[in-house]
Amino acid sequence: MSTYHINIEGDVLKVKFDTPASGDQIVRDAAARLEELIESGEVKGGRLLKIDGPASLPVCYLIAHKVSHLYSAIAIFDPKIGRKGYKTFITAVSHSPAYKIGELIETDEPQKDKINPKVVICGPKQSGKSCLREGLKQAISNIEGAPYPYVITACPDGEGAWFSEAAQRDLELATRLKAEYKAKFTPEFAQKAAGWVRIANTTLNIIDVGGRITDENRVIMREATHAVILSGNKEKIPQWQEFCQSLGLRIVAIIHSDIKGKEDAIESELPMLTGTVHHLIRGEDVSGREMVQALAKVLVGLGK
Missing domain, CATH: 3.30.750 (Transcription Regulator spoIIAA)
Structure with missing residues (x-):
């Protein structure tokens, strides 16, 4: 095949x-x-x-x-x-x-004239957003008939879509290249990234943003349609919920990132997906995790 x-x-x-x-x-x-x-x-x-x-x-x-x-x-x-x-x-x-x-x-x-999902993955820094993004990309690709997940890296941290696969092969090299590519999160960058999101027109778009509630992220995220909140600290989830709601984003998942966990846990699927994803570590393939698989199905369903 x-x-x-x-x-x-x-x-x-x-x-x-x-x-x-x-x-x-x-x-x-x-x-x-x-x-x-x-x-x-x-x-x-x-x-x-x-x-x-x-x-x-x-x-x-x-x-x-x-x-x-x-x-x-x-x-x-x-x-x-x-x-x-x-x-x-x-x-x-x-x-x-x-x-x-x-x-x-x-x-x-x-050309189909419809609003295609633009899903922003947001939450506090060091929650594993980039790891989740790459796991989702692979999990969605494994779903028969699923649209191609177009990823927009809307954060100048140097960790583009290339990083995950590179880290699995050579973590030291990938980390060094990330540091070299890292740039400042300026208003100019925010406007540029917002433009990328605004014109994104593929069937399913996934946007990875920085881990702080800032004016720059506000400019970028207001161009999205949906949000997934990932947080390693449960106490910070409400402020991200409020931030997303203030931008008119439909929150489709709230996920606790448990770095020390041994397994995933799905608490609810409706009206939104909630639960825990465990051990999001750079260089690991997380596409088979229960929560990642469930979230992939949710995102694919948005375009139907």
Whole structure:
């Protein structure tokens, strides 16, 4: 079974993640599928190829390598730009004066116009928010038919989406790189991050923010639609509830992060998910934890 789905429909290459796997397996499967399409003549080249769907960075490079010499130009779908309700593509490769790099190609293909969930993971610092974020991403990817979880790191702490996997391989290196990438949480950064959240238009968006109730977090979080509160200190949960409610966010989960715990505990599922998640430690795969699995199902259900 392939881990990456690729089909050609007219002049549009439709791509998406399929069976969950590591990045190296995904890029190998994508390569095999592209070679199959090229050898069969389904991907045969021409004036313009439009690519529609999510792809990892290695897969993006792979697709460009495999097909850029077959087409005069290649354009990539960007859900954040163009006419409201219609798909628009950005020209990223061009061998022809007919297409300019960065040129927008508007189509008449409808784009779903709905409010997609933008779920902010918030709570006091050192509660394990980034660990939970990465565990959720993997758990959601393991749910059949679930949307791709698009993650926005809205905190300049240097711990991007790359960190968790890197830490599992080499914690010392990952920690050193995080320290090098760390920057100050300025009003300018907050405005920039708020813009990322505002224009996020994928089916499921997860936003990781800093661990303090500040004006900067207020600017960022008010662009979200839902909130998950994670706290290592139960006494601080009410102030985060009040903060989220003041921004009009629907709280879908309140979770106690028990660093010394041995197992998860789900206390309630309705009207919101509550309980405990244990031992959120950098470098560990937490996607199989009971609470993480339950929260993944909650988030997937928001988009239905």
